[in-house]
Amino acid sequence: MPKSFDEFLSQLSTTNSTLDFFVDFEKITKNVDSISIKLNQLNYLIGKENLKEAVKKLFQENNSCFSVLNIIIAVRDNRSVLDDDGNLKELNSYFETSESVYEFIMKTGLADVLKNKQIKNLVDYVFGIEVGLDTNARKNRGGKNMEKAISKKFNKNGVPFETEVKHTTFPELIHFGKDVKRFDFVIKTRKNTYLIETNFYNGGGSKLNEVARSYTDLAPKINQYDKFEFVWITDGQGWFSAKNKLQEAFTHIPHVYNLKTLSDFIEKIKKEL
Secondary structure: OOOOHHHHHHOOOOOOOOHHHOOOHHHHHHHHHOOHHHHHHHHHHOOOOOHHHHHHHHHHHHHHHHHHHHHHOOOOOOOEEEOOOOOEEEHHHHHOOHHHHHHHHHHHOHHHHHHOOOOOOHHHHHHHHHHHHHHHHHHHHHHHHHHHHHHHHHHHOOOOOEEEEEHHHOOOOOOOOOOOOEEEEEEEOOOOEEEEEEEEOOOOOHHHHHHHHHHHHHHHHHHOOOOEEEEEEEEOHHHHHHHHHHHHHHHHOOOEEOOOOHHHHHHHHHHHO
16 A cells, blocks of 8 residues: 555556557448448439439338438437427437438438449448447446456466455445345455455546445445455545545545555455455
């Protein structure tokens, strides 16, 4: 543990990103493959001057292919939009007739893109869209990267651990109410059972205050039990926006570590194994 909170704050990392953080190509490939047949059928529309007639023919042949039109405008879900009269209309309702499909293509601007062959192949195009949409998942990957980095350090040092362990695994812990708490890591030694939560924040926000507050409340609930200790491993300069709450947690939770001081915790564990 660092000697002071200021020292802890100065050690926070600017990033925990590795090269596989930016795009999950495996997930993207699966997403595109799952609709590739329909996208290939929609390729029929590319370059057609009379799009209305082309849509009508394709709709008669296989109307289900139009169900993936939403992803072509980078929308995954069936959200509501306003029609020309200002009424709410579900996006998917535009895919029910050839006339409404044509209206969708015209009013979204896809008509000119298709006519002018600005898109050569819808499968390749949607692959690019999926890459763009996947950037929204980077916040979640930051937390997963933190878990991965910690797992590697535990494994490298021969520290045995379990992941995603529910508090109900330990019947001694009775002060959790009906909510089931799932810990990122659990380490059992001859001396203690360590229940560990981890996170990493590149950016700020109100969530950080809530996280720090919740762990400040959680720690004494666990530490009151003999041979149980709560451990919080957190990092990221997003904490600069919530340093007051972090300092409060740092003061009240006996075991708070960042990536730099994690080695101190590992050494403590190794002595207890």
